[in-house]
Amino acid sequence: MTAPVAKYADAFAALDTTGAPGWLADLRSAALAEFNAVGFPTTRNEDWHFTSVTPIAERSFRSAKPSAAPTLADVLAATVGDPSWPRAVFVNGRFEASLSSLKTLGAGVRVGTLADTLKDSPDFVAAHLGKLATFDKQAFTAFNTAFAQDGLVVRIAHGVKADAPLHVIHIADAQAAGCMLHPRLLVVAEPLSEFGIVESFVSLKASEYFTNAVAEITIGNGARVHHYKVQRESEQAFHVGTVQVAQGRDSAFHSFSYAAGAALSRTNIYSRLGGEAAEVRLNGLYMVDGSQHADHQTFVEHIAPHCASRELYKGILDGHAHGVFNGKVYVDPEAQKTDGKQSNHALLLSGTARVDSKPQLEIFADDVKCTHGSTVGRLDDIALFYMKSRGIGAESARALLTYAFAAEVLETVELDALREGLEKIAFERFTQTEQ
Amino acid sequence: MLKIDNIHARAGEKEILKGISLTVNAGEVHAIMGPNGSGKSTLAQVIAGHPGFEVTSGSITYGGDDLLDMDPEVRAQKGVFLAFQYPVEIPGVTNAYFLRSAYNEIRKANGQEDIDPMDFLDLMEKKIKLVDMDPAMLHRSVNAGFSGGEKKRNEILQMAVLEPKLAILDETDSGLDIDALRVVSGGVNALKRADNATIVVTHYQRLLNYIVPDFVHVLAGGKIVKSGGKELALELEAKGYDWLVDAA
Ligand SMILES: Nc1ncnc2c1ncn2[C@@H]1O[C@H](COP(=O)(O)OP(=O)(O)O)[C@@H](O)[C@H]1O
Ligand SMILES: [Mg+2]
Numbered sequence: 020m021t022a023p024v025a026k027y028a029d030a031f032a033a034l035d036t037t038g039a040p041g042w043l044a045d046l047r048s049a050a051l052a053e054f055n056a057v058g059f060p061t062t063r064n065e066d067w068h069f070t071s072v073t074p075i076a077e078r079s080f081r082s083a084k085p086s087a088a089p090t091l092a093d094v095l096a097a098t099v100g101d102p103s104w105p106r107a108v109f110v111n112g113r114f115e116a117s118l119s120s121l122k123t124l125g126a127g128v129r130v131g132t133l134a135d136t137l138k139d140s141p142d143f144v145a146a147h148l149g150k151l152a153t154f155d156k157q158a159f160t161a162f163n164t165a166f167a168q169d170g171l172v173v174r175i176a177h178g179v180k181a182d183a184p185l186h187v188i189h190i191a192d193a194q195a196a197g198c199m200l201h202p203r204l205l206v207v208a209e210p211l212s213e214f215g216i217v218e219s220f221v222s223l224k225a226s227e228y229f230t231n232a233v234a235e236i237t238i239g240n241g242a243r244v245h246h247y248k249v250q251r252e253s254e255q256a257f258h259v260g261t262v263q264v265a266q267g268r269d270s271a272f273h274s275f276s277y278a279a280g281a282a283l284s285r286t287n288i289y290s291r292l293g294g295e296a297a298e299v300r301l302n303g304l305y306m307v308d309g310s311q312h313a314d315h316q317t318f319v320e321h322i323a324p325h326c327a328s329r330e331l332y333k334g335i336l337d338g339h340a341h342g343v344f345n346g347k348v349y350v351d352p353e354a355q356k357t358d359g360k361q362s363n364h365a366l367l368l369s370g371t372a373r374v375d376s377k378p379q380l381e382i383f384a385d386d387v388k389c390t391h392g393s394t395v396g397r398l399d400d401i402a403l404f405y406m407k408s409r410g411i412g413a414e415s416a417r418a419l420l421t422y423a424f425a426a427e428v429l430e431t432v433e434l435d436a437l438r439e440g441l442e443k444i445a446f447e448r449f450t451q452t453e454q
Numbered sequence: 455m456l457k458i459d460n461i462h463a464r465a466g467e468k469e470i471l472k473g474i475s476l477t478v479n480a481g482e483v484h485a486i487m488g489p490n491g492s493g494k495s496t497l498a499q500v501i502a503g504h505p506g507f508e509v510t511s512g513s514i515t516y517g518g519d520d521l522l523d524m525d526p527e528v529r530a531q532k533g534v535f536l537a538f539q540y541p542v543e544i545p546g547v548t549n550a551y552f553l554r555s556a557y558n559e560i561r562k563a564n565g566q567e568d569i570d571p572m573d574f575l576d577l578m579e580k581k582i583k584l585v586d587m588d589p590a591m592l593h594r595s596v597n598a599g600f601s602g603g604e605k606k607r608n609e610i611l612q613m614a615v616l617e618p619k620l621a622i623l624d625e626t627d628s629g630l631d632i633d634a635l636r637v638v639s640g641g642v643n644a645l646k647r648a649d650n651a652t653i654v655v656t657h658y659q660r661l662l663n664y665i666v667p668d669f670v671h672v673l674a675g676g677k678i679v680k681s682g683g684k685e686l687a688l689e690l691e692a693k694g695y696d697w698l699v700d701a702a
Contacts, residue, residue: 410530423546
């Protein structure tokens with residue numbers, strides 16, 4: 020499946036690039052060329068072995084046209100979190116100022132659209148855009164880089180602790196049908212700053228569209244960033260999202276990826292531990308049913324010594340759903356005293372659901388501690404019997420045990436409003452069959 | 455209340471219970487003793503409805519109804535309670551939520567409304583005192599990371615809250631120190647009424663100093679080889695099981 024991408028040449032030519040600096044035009048052209056050269060990945064590509072992107076490759080998505088904004092009430096009803104959080108709302112990929120509210124971010128946190136920041140601080144954007152999420156051999160990142168029209172740039176000043184997390188809401192409405200959305204996020208947390216960001220991907224109407232998101236997060240020395248990704252796209256949609264992080268010395272990155280939407284989704288969370296004693300935690304939960312396919316790939320690059328990585332992913336699969344988890348860890352010869360722990364657990368609720376999981380450890384240092392554990396199972400019969408023996412009916416017992424499986428990883432979400440919202444969704448999902 | 459008639463049961467290919475008959479009336483306390491592997495837990499689990507055991511012949515009636523025909527949750531809703539020899543850990547479900555779910559499902563099955571959450575808190579406060587447990591345990595996952603003694607106390611707490619008609623305690627005393635044994639048996643005795651019955655499965659005569667049985671049965675090789683009054687327990691303490699097992 021090579022060069023199916025010629026069909027996007029017209030869409031590329033039609034992009035409105037007025038005012039874009041020369042370097043950006045060059046970057047986009049180079050990205051398009053790379054996209055054309057590599058084409059969509061096939062299952063022969065090791066990184067895509069269990070996920071066929073044929074449904075995305077065989078379609079021709081259009082660029083989205085501006086459309087009337089939904090109401091704020093609709094946006095808030097579709098998202099999980101605290102409505103008082105500062106928010107940046109993108110409707111079908113375009114920033115919607117009338118729905119956004121960025122005033123409450125506090126001093127030291129600067130947020131602007133990609134277009135505005137290119138005008139205000141072109142050098143800043145030039146210094147960071149495309150620097151972490153490089154597109155060499157990466158079709159989807161190249162695709163995004165070539166086509167990203169709108170996006171968000173966030174800068175947290177040295178030593179600043181943001182009062183509240185920033186909620187970036189990507190919302191697709193009926194107008195998104197047949198369209199491709201290429202949102203871009205750039206976060207730079209200067210040394211010793213602390214910042215939380217929630218990226219929600221939601222839809223107002225079931226329709227077939229393609230989100231191809233890329234985020235780049237630079238975390239300075241001693242800085243701490245929490246990133247939460249909430250993927251609740253339309254169940255007919257396609258979603259590919261890449262979060263690429265670079266961490267400095269003594270920094271911390273905590274990531275939580277929730278995936279319950281989309282017909283086909285792939286989430287990449289990659290962090291490079293480039294400074295000593297940095298810490299990364301990658302957790303996630305996916306819940307899929309019907310013929311949904313949800314794939315997560317994580318990659319932790321231990322470059323500096325004394326760094327720690329922790330990973331816990333859980334999946335709950337019903338119907339004919341297919342889950343994929345691929346946790347990659349690389350430990351550089353320099354990264355002595357690396358402490359890495361990875362586990363992923365999947366719960367199959369039907370005989371036809373399927374999971375493929377593959378931990379991949381490449382360790383080139385000798386004084387390290389790296390472990391991984393992986394299980395795929397069904398509800399424990401003995402636990403079910405125990406609950407029934409206390410009078411709890413079979414359905415409730417199954418629901419409670421399934422919810423408990425999810426709750427164990429959801430409890431690591433540190434933002435109360437988000438955790439409670441996701442717990443409620445999970446609880447209702449597994450208990451609703453009861454009545 | 456409970457009438458077991460010539461029950462045979464197996465797990466997989468292995469026959470474990472080989473013809474057991476036992477009648478328990480309201481107000482009675484029965485002790486079942488016997489060497490390891492004699493089938494005591496199997497009998498208890500069969501009464502509770504464990505799916506891993508198959509009853510190949512015989513019958514059990516409870517309150518006149520066919521017990522073996524009921525799902526485990528129905529048995530519980532009708533007042534059967536088994537304190538497990540090895541209580542099960544359920545990470546992610548708090549004790550409080552678990553107890554309230556069980557309490558309300560039993561009420562619902564008996565045509566009653568859910569208990570008011572505040573009333574339930576009061577009830578818990580009372581019951582938790584009975585087993586001398588730290589109230590913080592209510593907010594921990596069911597049995598997860600509990601010590602052996604804490605698990606046994608938790609079983610008795612569940613029993614205290616659910617107030618069964620027929621309670622079966624499977625080696626609830628094993629692994630308890632004397633203080634815990636006093637608390638646990640004190641809890642059991644406090645729940646004793648004229649209209650309920652208790653079966654205590656134990657390996658040690660010691661427990662029967664605290665929970666005094668009306669009848670003692672000795673199980674060996676899947677059969678009841680001897681039944682008697684409480685003095686039988688003392689005889690077993692003095693002579694061991696061998697004389698009965700050899701005779702069987
Ligand atoms: N699930 C099972 N599958 C096979 N054998 C079992 C199973 N459960 C118990 N047994 C066997 O049945 C016998 C009786 O076990 P059990 O009822 O636990 O004895 P007790 O409680 O008296 O020590 C033992 O030999 C035990 O190994
Ligand atoms: Mg036993």
